[in-house]
Amino acid sequence: xxxxxxxxxxxxxxxxxxxxxxxxxxxxxxxxxxxxxxxxxxxxxxxxxxxxxxxxxxxxxxxxxxxxxxxxxxxxxxxxxxxxxxxxxxxxxxxxxxxxxxxxxxxxxxxxxxxxxxxxxxxxxxxxxxxxxxxxxxxxxxxxxxxxxxxxxxxxxxxxxxxxxxxxxxxxxxxxxxxxxxxxxxxxxxxxxxxxxxxxxxxxxxxxxxxxxxxxxxxxxxxxxxxxxxxxxxxxxxxxxxxxxxxxxxxxxxxxxxxxxxxxxxxxxxxxx
Numbered sequence: 063x064x065x066x067x068x069x070x071x072x073x074x075x076x077x078x079x080x081x082x083x084x085x086x087x088x089x090x091x092x093x094x095x096x097x098x099x100x101x102x103x104x105x106x107x108x109x110x111x112x113x114x115x116x117x118x119x120x121x122x123x124x125x126x127x128x129x130x131x132x133x134x135x136x137x138x139x140x141x142x143x144x145x146x147x148x149x150x151x152x153x154x155x156x157x158x159x160x161x162x163x164x165x166x167x168x169x170x171x172x173x174x175x176x177x178x179x180x181x182x183x184x185x186x187x188x189x190x191x192x193x194x195x196x197x198x199x200x201x202x203x204x205x206x207x208x209x210x211x212x213x214x215x216x217x218x219x220x221x222x223x224x225x226x227x228x229x230x231x232x233x234x235x236x237x238x239x240x241x242x243x244x245x246x247x248x249x250x251x252x253x254x255x256x257x258x259x260x261x262x263x264x265x266x267x268x269x270x271x272x273x274x275x276x277x278x279x280x281x282x283x284x285x286x287x288x289x290x291x292x293x294x295x296x297x298x299x300x301x302x303x304x305x306x307x308x309x310x311x312x313x314x315x316x317x318x319x320x321x322x323x324x325x326x327x328x329x330x331x332x333x334x335x
Contacts, residue, residue: 063326064308067315075101076275076326077112077179079120090205094186095123096328098215100275102178102243106169107154111177111246114150118143119183130185130208132260140244140251147177147246176247180213181258182273186265186330205332207271208262212254213241215326216279219263220270223292230259234284237276271330272299277323281314299329 065074077099082092097119101108122129122139129135151173158164165173186207209217211230214237219227231237242257265271272295274282285291298310314320 064304064311064324066322066324067312068322069324073109074324075103075109075112075179076324077101077109077116078273078326078328079113079116080328081120081124090186090330090332091188093124093127093188094330095120096182096184096273096330097123098182098184098273098275098326098328099179099244100213100215100324100326102180105176105178106172107151107177108179110150110154111147112179114146115143115179115181115244115246118146119181123183123185127185127187127208130183130210130260130262132210132255132258136210136255136258137251140254141249143244144246144249144251176245178243178245180211180215180241180276181244182209182211182213182215182217184209184217184271184273184328186271203267203332205265206262207265208260210258210260212244212258214238214276214279216274216276217261218272218274218279218282219265220272220292221266222268223270223289223296225288225292227261227263228283229261231279231283234280237280241276265332267332269332270296271328271332273326273328273330275324275326277321278311278325278327281320295327296329299327 063074063076063078065071079097081095097116099112099116101112126135129139186205189204189206214231216231217229218225248254282291298307311325315322
């Protein structure tokens with residue numbers, strides 16, 4: 063993750079949680095889940111809601127694979143996530159009092175409106191190839207991925223480093239200024255589930271999934287040369303060079319190719335045995 067130019071890491075309103083949390087250097091042999099959220103700046107405590115929501119999404123997707131099939135499982139997750147907000151807010155209010163910074167009247171008014179964020183949830187499960195003996199250790203590795211999206215945080219599936227699937231936004235001109243949002247006080251979970259889009263796909267060795275919040279996703283989809291864009295993403299989206307990633311982002315911002323906004327990206331590479 064990287065904050066917008068001029069902001070600190072603590073001010074970043076994007077949030078990412080990947081489970082299980084471990085070294086990136088291993089072949090995916092067990093389920094992996096991710097929650098990616100982009101807090102809406104216009105709402106109070108958006109970064110805190112994005113962090114709570116992304117963790118709730120990753121945890122629930124790990125516990126309930128059917129969460130990403132839609133239906134009642136997603137509604138139950140949404141209800142659980144919303145129910146966590148008020149207890150968290152009580153603790154936040156008490157900590158502000160303990161620090162000698164009690165909430166102002168206008169903060170109470172804003173907080174009553176709730177916090178908002180987009181949500182992208184992904185689960186990846188290893189499976190045997192469709193044309194092999196599932197009991198055989200020699201079967202070709204394959205993975206099933208499922209995703210749910212509310213708003214404009216995006217998943218991109220690459221094969222041979224070419225884009226084969228974009229979800230839920232398929233073209234740069236589809237990004238708007240008012241994406242669907244997950245509200246911390248939205249108890250109409252059936253409506254949230256109705257507005258959420260669901261998809262699934264399969265990966266084979268050599269494929270990649272890229273999960274991004276809207277600013278970077280819009281840059282990627284609007285790139286005049288997709289091959290160059292993919293090459294740049296793969297060069298700078300690794301886990302070991304955050305400063306290089308930030309420098310690259312700032313270069314795109316300076317040349318007005320990338321909107322000055324917080325950026326989050328998760329990269330999942332699928333390797334053979």
